[in-house]
Amino acid sequence: MTFPVVGMVGGGQLARMTHEAGIPLGIRFKLLSDTPQDSAAQVVGDVVVGDYRDLDTLREFARGCDVITFDHEHVPTEHLRALEADGIPVRPGPDALVHAQDKGVMRAKLDAIGVPCPRHRMVTDPQDVAAFAAEGEGFPVVLKTVRGGYDGKGVWVVDSVEEAAEPFKAGVPVLAEEKVDFVRELAANVVRSPHGQAVAYPVVESRQVNGVCDTVIAPAPDLDEALALKAEEMALNIAKELGVVGHLAVELFQTRDGRILVNELAMRPHNSGHWSMDGAITSQFANHVRAVLDLPLGDPRPRAKWTVMVNVLGGDYPDMYSAYLHCMARDPQLKIHMYGKDVKPGRKVGHVNTYGDDLDDVLERARHAAGYLRGTITE
Amino acid sequence: MTFPVVGMVGGGQLARMTHEAGIPLGIRFKLLSDTPQDSAAQVVGDVVVGDYRDLDTLREFARGCDVITFDHEHVPTEHLRALEADGIPVRPGPDALVHAQDKGVMRAKLDAIGVPCPRHRMVTDPQDVAAFAAEGEGFPVVLKTVRGGYDGKGVWVVDSVEEAAEPFKAGVPVLAEEKVDFVRELAANVVRSPHGQAVAYPVVESRQVNGVCDTVIAPAPDLDEALALKAEEMALNIAKELGVVGHLAVELFQTRDGRILVNELAMRPHNSGHWSMDGAITSQFANHVRAVLDLPLGDPRPRAKWTVMVNVLGGDYPDMYSAYLHCMARDPQLKIHMYGKDVKPGRKVGHVNTYGDDLDDVLERARHAAGYLRGTITE
Incomplete structure (x- = not known):
């Protein structure tokens, strides 16, 4: 079979979950990872351990890959151009990715295309x-x-x-x-393929704690339909104008006076899209793989009325296994996603998804599980 | 973290899909595979290539595993006993597994516990x-x-x-x-853990073509509720009486006179449970992993009114990639599961799942996709 090889640069949890989504698609996955212990390196078959900042390493890695994509945005632009010059498709490409690498470039471009920003x-x-x-x-x-x-x-x-x-x-x-006087943060997640097909996930509410994403609710509760549509269109427009291929997360502020302003962009699967693994017909990871291979995209619509994602952060106790067992026993519908990472206080080591018809119940179940795993809830 | 290592003997598609299900659970996976090209060996990080019929190979493989489980039922009973004597949990254990290995032993045991058979x-x-x-x-x-x-x-x-x-x-x-005068074949899938917790998936209808599973419909249409309950109870009872740990598939004949008779048993994730990957709250693969680790089991209930699985068999044309692309474009809700296997005529190389409220539509979509991939439908 001529099923292609996706080369993923970076061994974090996004690469891990992208590999998981690629398995049923029959896609071969090759990973460039900093260490053999990285989150994705534990679960991928074809792993190259090396430094993505070294062009020779990248070139050697790219040999045999049909496309290169990323778990993070840190690969130097000139290296990406060198890979492209070698004839390796890089998705998203350097001209798009620079907008997620450099906030100055991003703001200038959004101004130029008329996207509202702070x-x-x-x-x-x-x-x-x-x-x-x-x-x-x-x-x-x-x-x-x-x-x-x-x-x-x-x-x-x-x-x-x-x-x-x-x-x-x-x-x-x-x-x-x-400093924007916002009522809440939203995120508009879209996926775009090289031939220009694009899909928009429902706009979600994203709650941060100490600058780190804590809870995501899909779809964003009580969001005016016109505003939701505006946010989706804005994200699709940004993806098009910036030439994004793959997943684009547009983090937004919803202001007290009813506007939406772009906070940040991420050009890869994003924490605000993790809910889609259990809550959407096609997950962000599956659609990212499909997009970078220029395959037709999957349906991004929700499978449940409400889906909630809560991040699991490391607590003081390094062993989560007994808490994990307890959470499974308490809630047989809970979807746990562990990243295989050592527990350090405040480090993202996993997330949980819950879904259902009653938002209060769905929120409580996700919060309880994440809190119990972290050790901040003990009953 | 003390997250355990599951040792999987056999590198087929069942191992591949079990690994996929183990990734979000944070479970480390070690594979004993016949070749490095086997379906699961392509996607698992920790692969040992070796012969499961060789006890030394098995013993060496089992070192560092917290539990051993299987993608097939061919490991010799005496080898399983030797591993148990070494202190390695084998799940399902040899005393249970023999009923799936030897049809004579299976029939004698089912007779003894009063289960109706042909x-x-x-x-x-x-x-x-x-x-x-x-x-x-x-x-x-x-x-x-x-x-x-x-x-x-x-x-x-x-x-x-x-x-x-x-x-x-x-x-x-x-x-x-x-030769039973049956109206159709059913399958009752259950999962049981060492501490005796057990869950039953809805009874499905399984349609065979030339002795090979072709289509599975979950739940079985027009199945009398009392008969469905009887089949579930029968499967749970068999799992208990045989001491099964992990997934048990009970293949059944539904007779013209309204009885159900046991055809075959399989003690591993089973083709009749593949629908659960997209159609149930917890897939058979996730529950098999949870069971062999004695973790609390996940909810086996359906997420959709109807889910249909159709196997993708190899056709005359060895390259499915362009057909695969076509299927994705035609049906953005289609769930394709490819096994990474070379196409040979009649060989199971993947399956597709579809789900929805309208059984005719769900059936047509799955059949079309599987037929198109095989090459028997060309428009």
């Missing part, structure tokens, strides 16, 4: 931050290094010119943004 | 077959070698004493059974 501009030093504050509503101001941040890292909320010194210490360009 | 007895030669026929309704008679048969192999339907010679040529004991 007020923002690049800033050069703390005094410039004060000037940015004075141009709008004053402090607090959000500062972000344009590259390298994730899960709250590389982001500061500063209340004064003195506090604004820290972000500049890394020597990376800094973007200033207004 | 009229049967061991036969010694063609004249004895004629005597067996004369004891009942005459020819035709079904003859089965007690060991080594599957998918119609090792089974003969004979019309005369002359035709009855063939099955005795292998030198394996032969079981004679009445």
Whole structure:
């Protein structure tokens, strides 16, 4: 059979779950992983251990792959261009991926295509931050290094010119943004294929705790239908204008005055789409694989009235197995997704999905399981 | 973390799909496979290539496994006993598994516990077959070698004493059974754990073509509720009385006069349970893993009104990829499961699942996709 080989750069849980979704599709999977112990490296057959920052390693890895895709956005743009020059399809390609790698490039592009964002501009030093504050509503101001941040890292909320010194210490360009008065965060997840087919998942509500995604509710409760449609269209438009291939997550603020503003973009399967593994007809991971191979996309619609995802973070106790057993006994419908990672406090080591007709019940079951696994709930 | 290692003997598609189900559970999987190209060996990280008939190979493989389970029923009983003597849990254990390995032992045990079976007895030669026929309704008679048969192999339907010679040529004991006047075949799938928890999947209808499973409909249409309950209870009772751990498939004949008779037993995930991957809250593969680890079992109930599974058999054309692409484009809700196997005419190389509210539609979609992949439907 001529079933293709997908080369996945990065051995984290997104790669692990993409492999899981690729198995029934009959897709062969090859992994470039930092270590043999990485989350995905534990479960994939064809693993190359190496450094994605080294072009020779990437080139050697790409040999025999029909397409290259990613579990993270950290591969240097020039390496991606080199692979493309070698004739290896890279999806998403470097021209799209740079918008998820560099927040400055992303904001400039979204401005150019008329997508609403928080007020923002690049800033050069703390005094410039004060000037940015004075141009709008004053402090607090959000500062972000344009590259390298994730899960709250590389982001500061500063209340004064003195506090604004820290972000500049890394020597990376800094973007200033207004602190949006939002009522909640939403995410619009879409998948786009090279021939331009695209699907939109229902818009979800995403609740963060300390800058880390904690709970996702699909679909977002009480979301005005017109606003939901607007968010889906916005995400599909961004995917098209940026030339995204594969999964695109558009993180959004819903403001008190009824607008939606783009917070962040991610060009890979995303935490806000994990609910789809058990809650949608086709999961984000299956559709990502289908998209990077230019296969027809699967139906993204929900299978349940409500699906809730809660992340399982590491707690103080390193062994979750007995808690895991308890959670299975308590709720035979619970869907647990463990990543095979060592437990460290605050580290994402898994997630749980629940679904059903009663949102309160679905939320309680997911929260209880995640809390019990973490050790913050003991009964 | 102390998440356990499941050792799977056999590298076929059942092992492949069990690994897929084990990934979200965080279970580490170790595979003993005949070749590195086997269906499961392509997708599992930790693969030992070796011969399961060799005790030293099995012992070496079992080192570091917390439990051993199987993708097939061919491991010699004495080897399983040796592993148990080494302190390795074998699930299902040899005392249970022998009932799926030896049809003579199986019939004797089912007789002893009062489970209805087709009229049967061991036969010694063609004249004895004629005597067996004369004891009942005459020819035709079904003859089965007690060991080594599957998918119609090792089974003969004979019309005369002359035709009855063939099955005795292998030198394996032969079981004679009445040819049951059945209206259809059913299957009752149950899963049982070492501490005795058990779950029953809805009874399904299984349609065979040339002795090979072709279509499964879950639940079995128009099945009398009392008969369905009786079949589930029978399967749960067999699992208990035989000491099964893991998945047990009980293949049944539904007779014209409204009885159910046991045809075959399989102690592993089974073709008649593949629908559960997309149609049940917990798949047979996930529940098999949970059972062999003595974890609490997941909910076996259906997620859709109707789920249909149709096997994809190899056709004349070795490359299914373009047909696969066509099927995805035609039906975005289709669930394709490919096994990574080379196409050979008549070989099971995958299956498709469809689900929905309208049985005719669900059946048509699954049949079309499987037929298109095989090449028997070209439009």
